[in-house]
Amino acid sequence: MSVFADLHRPGDPLVLPNAWDHASAAALAEAGFPAVGTTSLGVAAALGLPDQSGDERSARGSGAAATAEATIDLAHRLTHLPVPVSMDIANGFSTDPAEVAAYVDRLGAVAGVNLEDQLADPASFAQVLVAVTGRGVFINARVDTYWLGDGGVDATLERAKAYVAAGADGIFAPGVKDETEIARLAEALPVPLNVLFLPNTLSVPRLAELGVARISTGSLLYRVALGAAVNAATAVRDGARDFEAPSYAAVDGLAGT
């Protein structure tokens, strides 16, 4: 089992912070996080491109292709970090198993990938997972029943079990926030359960008690970062004088303004 896989412990979950660029990932590693993920929404927003969700793909093909390439570039930069990196690659930017497998190969030495089913036909998505296995990469299969659909433990487990049979190393069910449902999912799954941290709902200690093995921050950190930047700019404009300007090796190893 890889170092990254071993960090997924039910009851003592991996908190995986999602970075959007090199410096944010490096700063999170510097702050002591044992692994770093990415946010496809943050990567897309940083570039002013659409995020890769199923329905928008055909209409916005060139934007999706650009996001796919930006994600490859980011992966290559992040694999130099001293911690394992898991890349958020949406649905693999294709529904074709061989294309997704070729895409994962292009990511280089990543520890894991997060692949979204986007409520596609489960048998088809399972074929994508089959194609991606065997690379030593932790495959986190995202079941979008809660995120894009009506939720439900049974519907989620039905998909999840097909994905585990196809080789998924973990299951991500973003959007679930009912304690009983989380506990049932964690109990029923033979692989680590990953949930999304949702502000103002369940804390990490409570999610740990429910048996969760991995907790992602999704786009929260990028949103918080943008908010802090806008608030600081506004405060400067409005006359504030005192600010803390944190220093990070990923920024201050450079020179300039």
Add this chain to the structure above:
Amino acid sequence: MSVFADLHRPGDPLVLPNAWDHASAAALAEAGFPAVGTTSLGVAAALGLPDQSGDERSARGSGAAATAEATIDLAHRLTHLPVPVSMDIANGFSTDPAEVAAYVDRLGAVAGVNLEDQLADPASFAQVLVAVTGRGVFINARVDTYWLGDGGVDATLERAKAYVAAGADGIFAPGVKDETEIARLAEALPVPLNVLFLPNTLSVPRLAELGVARISTGSLLYRVALGAAVNAATAVRDGARDFEAPSYAAVDGLAGT
């Protein structure tokens, strides 16, 4: 005079917040800033590349070239915003006037550029400025006497006047923080004076009183953003439950996590 040039008012300065990517620029425009700048340090750090400062260029040529291309990409994304955009282009990524002029042409419909002398020979840098003029782009010439050298009003004015004669529309003197020196620079220059906001020194209202016409935030916003992201991630890990996750059109016009 362009809309952007007209925002430079001694005593009623333009506060120009420096963005590092598309969403940060869009969020700052959405927050009401009448113009947006960029930070070459933030752009470089986001990519894990060296910032373009004079001494490092030859040793890190490929990194500088990558930063130059990333800056072009960012310019093309930002010119779709509803506010004027000024790009921080370091020293133009070359000391050759024709190369810098060609580079500025590639930026597209930007309202302004910030060009650093990096304490190069003033006559040579003036030739770069001459080559860049005549494009309707506000040329902010950065005099690095304070930032990279020992400072001094006379040394700064000597360079600044050569640059104004060569066609600079504004002078940027980052690093100056002495009230008397700022007032002398503002008084002596025939063009708008731009200074860098330095936390814990002089506020915008005080800089306004001293005659400053433009105030840049440099890398402060990017540093604050990284700090906020790291702090939020750490708080999540340590059990905090409640967070404000701000919403921005540049993020929430997309879909995903």
